[in-house]
Amino acid sequence: MAGSTHASLSAKAPAAVPGARKGRRFSPWQEAWRRFRRHKMALFSAFALFLVVFGVLAGPFLWRVPINEIDFAAKLQGPSWAHPMGTDDLGQDLLSRLIYGGRISIAVGVAAMIVAIFVGMLVGALAGMASGGLDAALMWLTDLFLSLPQLPLLLLVIYLFREPVKGVLGVEGGAFILIVGVIGATRWMAAARLVRAQFLSLREKEFVEAARALGASRMRQVMMHILPNALGPVIVVATIDIAAAIIAESTLSFLGLGFPSDVPTWGSVLRDAKDYLDIAPHWALFPGGLIFITVLAINFIGDGLRDALDPRRVL
């Protein structure tokens, strides 16, 4: 390894040197990727999650069986070539129903995460920058939300507001907005506390003080200097939030209070299947397995990101 002459070497062969030479500099994201790759389970999970997401997105173009084609001759069949995941009690094809449901579940998960993280970062940043009364009030609110029982509250809000929202936004759109909003509104607390803690320590650091001394406005200090440095742990929480939101949505659908019952989400397919557990176990095992694999993969990726994005950690 030509370690000492790397200035001239890189001038002769720019960016063509493969592998990690000693002394080579990584950008923070390259460094994170290098660390992430070491976490075997996370790497494997990223691949599994990619398969699920790709299957769900590309599925309808490859598997063109309609989700609501009723065929009583083929009801409650196990997996076969005509129906790779079997059929339900109306003879509808489970594979196409699960592809459709996966789109909804993953979309709800991602959208609810964005809502939760946005609210959490807003509350956390406000509390972290404005010490004193506002900080105390916001943290009291956070603690209050943390001590609310989430599922009963989630169910209550959907129970009370299902009909009017449906009237304004349509059946499916209304359910989507309501579920995403409510899951987001009950899951922002972890992000808020994390962002506040990060802000409290970062805003006293020298580089922020330097920015302040140079006359950076408060907004600029936050957006250009503090927020980018607080982002690492927030990304980890955001990842895990997607998994939690997918579980929350599936739970709502499983209890019959999520999407309307004719929309096949993973949770509602599982709910329909639970009465036929003795004669058609495949009907329950496929959606349940998909929820499990997706959530497990996201949790492992979160764990891998935790290792990858913590600069203090030596690997």
Next chain:
Amino acid sequence: MIPSLLGISVVLFTLLAMAPGDPFDELATNPAVPPEVRAALRLKFGLDDPVWMRYWHWLIALMHGDWGFSFVSRVDVSTLIMQRLPVTLVVIGASQVLAIAVALPVGVLAATRPYSLFDQIANTFAFIGFSLPTFFTGLVLILIFSIQLDWLPFVYRADIAATGWAFYWEHFKQSVMPVTVLGLFQGAALVRFVRSSVLDVIRLDYVTTARSKGIGERKVITRHVVRTALIPVVTLIALQMPIVFSGAVVTEQIFRVPGIGSLLISSMLANDTPVVMGVTFVSACLVVIFNLIADILYGWLDPRIAFR
């Protein structure tokens, strides 16, 4: 505790007040009821009062135990909840005991051998445990133990016609699956807490001191390390209570356990608003009470913390 209970009551009342629907809507469409009667009824029940006054009346009624009347069951909401609450508390309590009984030894063993094979296996299983949604674990357990093996009943029955030991045995058999589902889900999250908490403590100087005094390793772990490491775990168990309640709702629904969780779902599907409000408030209160208990335990376990 009082401020958080008040805060919860404000949240619930706001939701209720914001929700559309007027209890006298039906009367408006009924031609037999003149508008004056409707207005008089609204006045009598205070529906036209300012919001803060309605909240005050609602709060006073709540504190008097006047929680309304179930449309469906035709009994007081408080009676209904009191009938169902003990079952839920027993299921939650038993599952917490199971969770701690599993998580404590596994977490401590994993922390005393960090990055060993046992640690990695425990970690993987913990991940699997809290990634499995409770409703799926419940169905899988039913599939294996009720349908394939036919060992356990999958419907919880409150009216068991046996006496003596047989009565308790039947109760035990029908509680095994709900408690296992909830307990293992909790235990999986707890293993990681216990492990990291023990890892924090095990490197402290006083542990080295204890070892150098010649105390056996087993005694060092049980007497010196675990006792200190458990202090943060107590708080985490209390912080997990809202999640336990969510799990209890699902588990009760799957196994048809007659607790407040299944009461909540059935009254929602039957549009029984007073019961829905009552159950939500009770579960919120229970969470706050558990947090208070944890705070008190925390002060008692850790003499460094003083309440002033």
